[in-house]
Amino acid sequence: MIYVRRDPTLIPENVLRVAERVQAKLEALPPEKRSEFIEKKSHVWRSFARYLAKMSYGKCWYSESDCVQSFKDVDHYRPKKQAKRSDAEADEGYPWLAFSWDNFRLAAQRSNQINRDEDTEESVGKGAWFPLMQGSKLATWDDRCVAEERPVLLDPARITDVRLIEVTATGKMGPTRLCLGEYERTRVSTTVKLLGLDLPGLVSARLRAMRFVQEVVELVEKNKTAAELGEAASAFVSTHLRADSQLDMLQRLTLPDQPFASAARAQLKLMGYEDLCLRLEQAGLAA
Incomplete structure (x- = not known):
């Protein structure tokens, strides 16, 4: 809902x-x-x-x-x-x-x-x-x-x-x-x-949205780990695997105009990334 x-x-x-x-x-x-x-x-x-x-x-x-x-x-x-x-x-x-x-x-x-x-x-x-x-x-x-x-x-x-x-x-x-x-x-x-x-089709749609969020978060975390390995790795990640674009995408998935945004928000909370869930006043949108 x-x-x-x-x-x-x-x-x-x-x-x-x-x-x-x-x-x-x-x-x-x-x-x-x-x-x-x-x-x-x-x-x-x-x-x-x-x-x-x-x-x-x-x-x-x-x-x-x-x-x-x-x-x-x-x-x-x-x-x-x-x-x-x-x-x-x-x-x-x-x-x-x-x-x-x-x-x-x-x-x-x-x-x-x-x-x-x-x-x-x-x-x-x-x-x-x-x-x-x-x-x-x-x-x-x-x-x-x-x-x-x-x-x-x-x-x-x-x-x-x-x-x-x-x-x-x-x-x-x-x-x-x-x-x-x-x-x-x-x-x-x-x-x-x-x-x-909780009809089967709805549950499946929510899980798909949640899996996508999980995959993006895991990618962000891998990039963070790689960046912490040293200066060369950090420079590569900064140039080619920019975390800010991935985080921006995760935030967009929580907007009320996105499909099953509530499932995306739930997955971010489960993974400890609740801060990425945009509030309505931040998004400038009504739900």
């Missing part, structure tokens, strides 16, 4: 105005008419896809997948019609957020739609899932207290949520050291399962 800074300046004014007009019509409808109306207006949220993609450099906000050969959905973080809270519980969800772009997330279809994990045969994909922690307040049409809810699913638009999850040495996703309690750990494990963040 990657943090994505939402930028309304990337969305044309006319696209925002259309969503506002449709929202006004939804607000005026009786309850029994809302679901049908929302379905008929699906083009409204789909029109945001290209602008959401700009905010994440074309990558899925959940999986960081940048595969150009598959479509990406405009997911409603809080489901627009039905919200599945558990295997036995579901309700009408959050219809008042159907056309709210603050509720939109760009999602690869395997994270957004129900499918199967090839290794475990388990069902994965967000679908209508939106569980809340036990005891959480529940927002409704008449009481839209979403800020008081305690969602289980991590939100890529919240930096505090993204800080709880990271790529591990195995290429799978796991909790960071900032997960200080059972609540946070439950959020991470449930998010990984429901969004299919």
Whole structure:
């Protein structure tokens, strides 16, 4: 999962105005008419896809997948019609957020739609899932207290949520050291399962990115060892095997516009090169 800074300046004014007009019509409808109306207006949220993609450099906000050969959905973080809270519980969800772009997330279809994990045969994909922690307040049409809810699913638009999850040495996703309690750990494990963040293809892609980083770091270390052998070796390394270009490349791999940058950052941390991970303010880029 990657943090994505939402930028309304990337969305044309006319696209925002259309969503506002449709929202006004939804607000005026009786309850029994809302679901049908929302379905008929699906083009409204789909029109945001290209602008959401700009905010994440074309990558899925959940999986960081940048595969150009598959479509990406405009997911409603809080489901627009039905919200599945558990295997036995579901309700009408959050219809008042159907056309709210603050509720939109760009999602690869395997994270957004129900499918199967090839290794475990388990069902994965967000679908209508939106569980809340036990005891959480529940927002409704008449009481839209979403800020008081305690969602289980991590939100890529919240930096505090993204800080709880990271790529591990195995290429799978796991909790960071900032997960200080059972609540946070439950959020991470449930998010990984429901969004299919450890599907085999994703794990393989992360491991490829991590292996490349490892190879470059090992080359830097070999060059450093060679340079320490004497003046002649040091001069050769300085002239022909410049470490600064290799270090620059490693830093570029940690930028948010790079494929699986979170895996590159994880590998650098594992190898003790955490200082090479560019912070967003250093990069001058949003994730």
